[in-house]
Amino acid sequence: MKNAIKHISAAALLFVFIIGVPAHVSAQKKTDKGAAAAPSTFGNANSINATELRDWLTFIASDELEGRDTPSKGLDIAARYIASHLANWGIQPGAGEGTYFQRFPLTKTKIDTAATSLQVNGENFNYGKDFYSSLTAANISGASLVFAGNGWVVKSKNIDPYAGLNVKDKIVIVVNSLPKGVTFGDLKGPVGGDWQSPPYYAQQNGAKAVIAFSTFGNMASWDATIYGQSDKGVVSYGSQKPQITIPTLTVSPRVLTNIFLDEKFSAAALFNKTITGDAFESFELKPEKRVSATVATKSETVYTQNVVGILEGSDPVLKKEYVAIGAHYDHVGMNPFFNGPDKIWNGADDDGSGTVGVMSIAKAFAESPTKPKRSILFIWHAGEEKGLWGSEYFTENPTVPMTSIVTQLNVDMIGRYQNPGDENHPQNKELPKQDEIYLIGSRMMSTELGDLSDSVNKSFLNLKFNFRYDDPNDPEQFFYRSDHFNYARRGVPIIFYMDGSHADYHRVTDTVDKINFNSMEKVAKTIYATGWELSNRAVRPKVDKPLPASVIGSN
Numbered sequence: 444m445k446n447a448i449k450h451i452s453a454a455a456l457l458f459v460f461i462i463g464v465p466a467h468v469s470a471q472k473k474t475d476k477g478a479a480a481a482p483s484t485f486g487n488a489n490s491i492n493a494t495e496l497r498d499w500l501t502f503i504a505s506d507e508l509e510g511r512d513t514p515s516k517g518l519d520i521a522a523r524y525i526a527s528h529l530a531n532w533g534i535q536p537g538a539g540e541g542t543y544f545q546r547f548p549l550t551k552t553k554i555d556t557a558a559t560s561l562q563v564n565g566e567n568f569n570y571g572k573d574f575y576s577s578l579t580a581a582n583i584s585g586a587s588l589v590f591a592g593n594g595w596v597v598k599s600k601n602i603d604p605y606a607g608l609n610v611k612d613k614i615v616i617v618v619n620s621l622p623k624g625v626t627f628g629d630l631k632g633p634v635g636g637d638w639q640s641p642p643y644y645a646q647q648n649g650a651k652a653v654i655a656f657s658t659f660g661n662m663a664s665w666d667a668t669i670y671g672q673s674d675k676g677v678v679s680y681g682s683q684k685p686q687i688t689i690p691t692l693t694v695s696p697r698v699l700t701n702i703f704l705d706e707k708f709s710a711a712a713l714f715n716k717t718i719t720g721d722a723f724e725s726f727e728l729k730p731e732k733r734v735s736a737t738v739a740t741k742s743e744t745v746y747t748q749n750v751v752g753i754l755e756g757s758d759p760v761l762k763k764e765y766v767a768i769g770a771h772y773d774h775v776g777m778n779p780f781f782n783g784p785d786k787i788w789n790g791a792d793d794d795g796s797g798t799v800g801v802m803s804i805a806k807a808f809a810e811s812p813t814k815p816k817r818s819i820l821f822i823w824h825a826g827e828e829k830g831l832w833g834s835e836y837f838t839e840n841p842t843v844p845m846t847s848i849v850t851q852l853n854v855d856m857i858g859r860y861q862n863p864g865d866e867n868h869p870q871n872k873e874l875p876k877q878d879e880i881y882l883i884g885s886r887m888m889s890t891e892l893g894d895l896s897d898s899v900n901k902s903f904l905n906l907k908f909n910f911r912y913d914d915p916n917d918p919e920q921f922f923y924r925s926d927h928f929n930y931a932r933r934g935v936p937i938i939f940y941m942d943g944s945h946a947d948y949h950r951v952t953d954t955v956d957k958i959n960f961n962s963m964e965k966v967a968k969t970i971y972a973t974g975w976e977l978s979n980r981a982v983r984p985k986v987d988k989p990l991p992a993s994v995i996g997s998n
């Protein structure tokens with residue numbers, strides 16, 4: 444599952460953070476129509492077992508795959524691993540032209556370190572040693588400087604550090620923190636409305652660049668940042684232009700000392716105010732003080748892939764329709780300069796659990812003595828963590844008609860359940876209990892799908908379906924945070940199965956040893972049974988509640 448960065452994205456740029464939003468319970472009433480007249484077993488559901496789930500996840504979440512970043516060799520190896528299992532089970536390639544791999548292009552951009560430079564008052568500073576920059580090419584010659592404190596404008600709090608300052612054609616220097624008394628939770632609505640970040644304000648008002656003081660955090664992760672920008676590079680998908688096109692340069696104390704030499708306040712005095720919390724005074728630096736900077740970037744096209752398999756249905760007519768069952772097999776990778784002994788985000792739960800969960804469902808379908816009537820499309824998406832790229836690409840370039848997909852079942856994080864003590868743990872207390880799982884979307888677009896999902900569960904393992912996050916307006920925004928969203932926005936009814944969030948979410952500690960394979964097995968069986976029922980019902984679930992534009996337009 445990807446991070447919640449819905450409202451504050453490009454504008455925040457180097458001001459990276461995670462918004463912690465309190466989760467309010469919004470339990471949704473579900474009326475259950477009682478047990479269906481279906482049998483108490485569904486196809487080959489009971490062949491799914493914890494042993495295989497553990498075996499496969501031990502590989503998928505291993506250090507050797509280096510956190511399955513998009514794109515990476517680790518992700519490519521995971522793709523081959525999944526595809527070779529599909530071939531063994533007799534599931535056909537589903538990406539077209541006889542392949543399991545739906546390849547798609549990405550753009551990788553790096554700082555061209557040799558061509559990137561900074562000059563303050565005639566003294567040269569080196570990229571990587573004295574400063575780093577956002578990946579925004581620029582060539583600035585002899586700009587004058589203004590200091591604007593924290594640099595954030597927050598109208599509702601009457602904060603405007605730019606009053607009386609003209610930043611046009613200048614470089615804006617800010618300390619890299621929010622103004623005193625302001626939290627990220629206070630930044631309501633989109634950037635440019637009630638609030639403006641320093642780079643946003645600077646760009647809107649004609650400034651050439653932002654120079655940011657290094658925080659302790661910037662300094663602690665200095666080498667990791669340089670690695671990400673100039674060695675590994677930053678990968679983007681599609682042709683979306685960044686919102687901010689002026690660079691933000693994060694500079695060392697050495698550069699700052701030089702900049703503020705003989706000014707109203709020294710760099711040290713200003714830095715100390717970030718610790719004491721004293722208010723800043725904005726001011727123009729001496730007119731003879733000038734900064735020149737060149738930020739050079741270089742880009743190349745690189746490729747990654749979704750993994751797609753198809754099991755053809757047995758009914759001559761219904762086999763032209765598909766039940767799509769998917770997970771994302773990517774995670775957030777590794778960083779050799781990360782502080783701490785562990786440098787690899789294993790992503791056992793996120794979404795190794797969904798990856799092997801869908802493998803187990805695929806195997807059970809393929810080896811069932813009775814074949815499903817509709818076809819099943821199994822898909823493992825790449826690039827989910829970067830912004831739902833794989834599902835965006837597949838739904839824009841589907842290998843079967845989108846209108847033939849009767850439902851998409853998305854499995855993202857089904858491996859973690861409450862252990863004893865977790866009910867009191869601040870970050871683990873929302874994990875599902877044993878025999879419980881969160882569902883999103885089952886009744887959002889199709890009443891019939893919701894009824895089917897509930898009745899299958901009632902007559903099978905009777906897990907507790909928890910619907911507390913099942914609302915596009917839920918503060919956690921889970922509905923927007925995984926691949927099903929790209930299917931839903933194109934009219935396909937979906938069900939999203941997940942365990943929510945926990946203390947190891949997007950940390951190097953999301954590892955196999957913490958996975959509860961017995962609970963996961965039950966959830967995988969339930970998803971299989973739901974897919975089985977969807978593939979055999981005479982009529983596909985009717986979409987009686989299309990999503991409003993306010994939901995579809997969001998991302």
Ligand SMILES: [Zn+2]
Pocket residue numbers: 444445446793794828949
């Ligand atoms: Zn994630």
